[in-house]
Amino acid sequence: MGDPREPCDLPAHEIAARLASGEGSAGQVVESSLARIEAVDGRVRSFLAVTAEQARQRAAEVDRRRVAGETLSAVAGIPLALKDVLATRGIPTTCGSQILRGYVPPYDCTAWARLQAAGSVLVGKTNCDEFAMGSSTENSSFHPTHNPWDLDAVPGGSSGGSAAAVASGQAVWALGTDTGGSVRQPAALCGVVGMKPTYGLVSRYGLIAFASSLDHVGTFTRTVRDAATLLSAIGGHDPRDATSLPGPPPDLAATLEEGVRGLRIGVLEEGFGEGVEPGVRDRIGEAVDRLAALGAEIGEATLPHAGYTLSAYYLIAPAEASSNLARYDGVRYGHRADDPRDVVDMMTRTRGEGFGDEVKRRIMIGTYALSAGYYDAYYGQAQKVRTLIIRDYEEAFGSFDLLLSPTSPTTAFRLGERTDDPMAMYLSDVFTIPANLAGVPAISVPCGVDERGLPVGLQLTGKVLDEATVLRAAHAFEQDLGWTTRPPLLEAAAG
Amino acid sequence: MPVEIDIEHVARLARLALTGEEKERLSRQLPDILSHAAKVGEVAAEDVPPTAYAVPRSNVFRADEPDECLPHDAAMAGAPEVEDHRFRVPRIVEME
Numbered sequence: 001m002g003d004p005r006e007p008c009d010l011p012a013h014e015i016a017a018r019l020a021s022g023e024g025s026a027g028q029v030v031e032s033s034l035a036r037i038e039a040v041d042g043r044v045r046s047f048l049a050v051t052a053e054q055a056r057q058r059a060a061e062v063d064r065r066r067v068a069g070e071t072l073s074a075v076a077g078i079p080l081a082l083k084d085v086l087a088t089r090g091i092p093t094t095c096g097s098q099i100l101r102g103y104v105p106p107y108d109c110t111a112w113a114r115l116q117a118a119g120s121v122l123v124g125k126t127n128c129d130e131f132a133m134g135s136s137t138e139n140s141s142f143h144p145t146h147n148p149w150d151l152d153a154v155p156g157g158s159s160g161g162s163a164a165a166v167a168s169g170q171a172v173w174a175l176g177t178d179t180g181g182s183v184r185q186p187a188a189l190c191g192v193v194g195m196k197p198t199y200g201l202v203s204r205y206g207l208i209a210f211a212s213s214l215d216h217v218g219t220f221t222r223t224v225r226d227a228a229t230l231l232s233a234i235g236g237h238d239p240r241d242a243t244s245l246p247g248p249p250p251d252l253a254a255t256l257e258e259g260v261r262g263l264r265i266g267v268l269e270e271g272f273g274e275g276v277e278p279g280v281r282d283r284i285g286e287a288v289d290r291l292a293a294l295g296a297e298i299g300e301a302t303l304p305h306a307g308y309t310l311s312a313y314y315l316i317a318p319a320e321a322s323s324n325l326a327r328y329d330g331v332r333y334g335h336r337a338d339d340p341r342d343v344v345d346m347m348t349r350t351r352g353e354g355f356g357d358e359v360k361r362r363i364m365i366g367t368y369a370l371s372a373g374y375y376d377a378y379y380g381q382a383q384k385v386r387t388l389i390i391r392d393y394e395e396a397f398g399s400f401d402l403l404l405s406p407t408s409p410t411t412a413f414r415l416g417e418r419t420d421d422p423m424a425m426y427l428s429d430v431f432t433i434p435a436n437l438a439g440v441p442a443i444s445v446p447c448g449v450d451e452r453g454l455p456v457g458l459q460l461t462g463k464v465l466d467e468a469t470v471l472r473a474a475h476a477f478e479q480d481l482g483w484t485t486r487p488p489l490l491e492a493a494a495g
Numbered sequence: 496m497p498v499e500i501d502i503e504h505v506a507r508l509a510r511l512a513l514t515g516e517e518k519e520r521l522s523r524q525l526p527d528i529l530s531h532a533a534k535v536g537e538v539a540a541e542d543v544p545p546t547a548y549a550v551p552r553s554n555v556f557r558a559d560e561p562d563e564c565l566p567h568d569a570a571m572a573g574a575p576e577v578e579d580h581r582f583r584v585p586r587i588v589e590m591e
């Protein structure tokens with residue numbers, strides 16, 4: 001039997017090599033991606049909008065430049081999907097919310113502007129939890145997304161559409177956003193690589209704000225090498241984002257092959273506690289052994305205040321959200337309630353009609369936590385916990401180069417299983433949230449499947465701006481594991 | 496620590512219209528979530544400074560150079576209601 005993989009199933013670096021050698025065209029690659037969308041997205045439902053015509057035009061442009069002998073960038077001609085919280089000029093951007101149904105941004109987010117300039121081919125905008133608030137993509141006001149590994153399971157969230165699109169070959173890579181784990185957790189649940197860089201490495205300009213001090217643009221790819229490539233293409237200082245760090249775009253692929261020999265990796269004891277499924281614990285244990293066999297020095301590590309990070313997060317994120325989402329008032333864009341009595345009635349009903357349950361819940365929590373008399377007890381205290389968790393990381397990184405844990409305590413859960421229990425849903429981000437509070441880079445890389453055949457993600461966390469070490473360890477692990485299992489959905493399609 | 500929340504008051508502050516059913520549900524869920532969140536008070540001692548941004552930067556300015564800006568029509572294009580190139584809203588100030 002031949003290789004059942006279509007061009008859209010290949011990692012980006014292999015496609016780029018084929019384009020460079022003239023072995024294939026960007027047109028063929030984009031057609032393969034669009035055909036896959038046609039074949040599977042009725043069941044997976046990754047996309048809120050497919051931009052087929054624009055994608056074909058952009059691919060044709062890349063082919064013209066290729067044939068004319070131009071050297072293409074590493075992202076040129078590679079089918080990309082963007083989470084629908086990233087503003088795209090002329091292409092509807094909804095944040096998964098009714099309040100932005102039909103909204104067409106007049107500008108591009110910086111990440112897409114950079115990729116576009118480098119010849120990237122956008123195939124569509126992906127589904128997500130409304131305003132990125134959620135861990136299963138079930139809070140999308142449009143429709144849920146299904147996990148390509150099990151269509152009755154969630155893809156994780158909030159960037160579930162991007163994760164599912166990359167896992168099923170509908171896009172070769174994708175961007176998502178990660179405020180408390182919204183790139184890494186769905187990457188883990190869908191069996192792809194998800195990377196959240198250091199806070200400030202990638203511009204947030206045009207990332208429609210949820211919680212500004214925690215929001216990060218992150219990548220979904222099928223290999224660690226592709227994560228390094230995509231992150232290098234979107235990273236670097238942007239004068240349009242005041243929190244963007246100085247410095248040119250990084251070259252993160254340069255040190256990818258240096259291996260893990262001598263790297264000190266701390267295994268977080270919290271990662272093996274209560275609530276971690278046995279299937280997850282087993283795969284993570286094997287991953288630790290594998291890294292040790294590759295020459296890493298393994299030790300035990302802890303973040304003593306990890307038990308408080310969920311509490312701090314569920315104050316800081318809603319507080320910032322309640323403030324950021326004040327802009328949806330029916331005046332400048334988006335939904336407006338009919339026949340308002342006065343301007344307060346207009347704003348109040350516009351928001352009541354336009355926002356879904358989870359968004360309302362968080363606006364209420366945040367408004368309460370910031371209101372007179374409660375600010376110090378809630379928001380003020382949460383910001384102190386943030387200081388403590390940053391100190392925990394500094395302490396741990398005194399002894400280790402990287403910290404290791406599961407990405408998520410469980411594999412993909414059933415659709416509907418946690419929708420009535422916000423606290424249970426929030427717990428799926430218990431291992432990913434600390435890195436958002438501290439702004440440190442972290443990756444989720446597939447490390448096998450559990451007894452039900454669902455993917456498990458290994459999380460590696462590094463020091464501020466030490467993406468290179470995170471990627472190089474993840475790459476060494478990925479190469480040694482050689483995991484090539486594909487979602488059953490694709491195996492069935494290939495016959 | 497039991498948390499008491501005046502849902503109507505908070506909803507008014509947030510300019511959020513809620514149905515009776517939503518108010519009922521939030522009165523059950525919010526105290527749960529907030530009593531979990533209140534755990535932050537257990538560890539945050541007096542001498543711990545708060546952190547607003549994990550990777551702090553201050554006094555960030557960009558060069559004061561004229562650049563292309565968003566055309567007026569593009570900025571208005573998504574507005575629910577427009578009059579004379581301005582956003583139209585219900586009357587805010589009562590006139591004589």
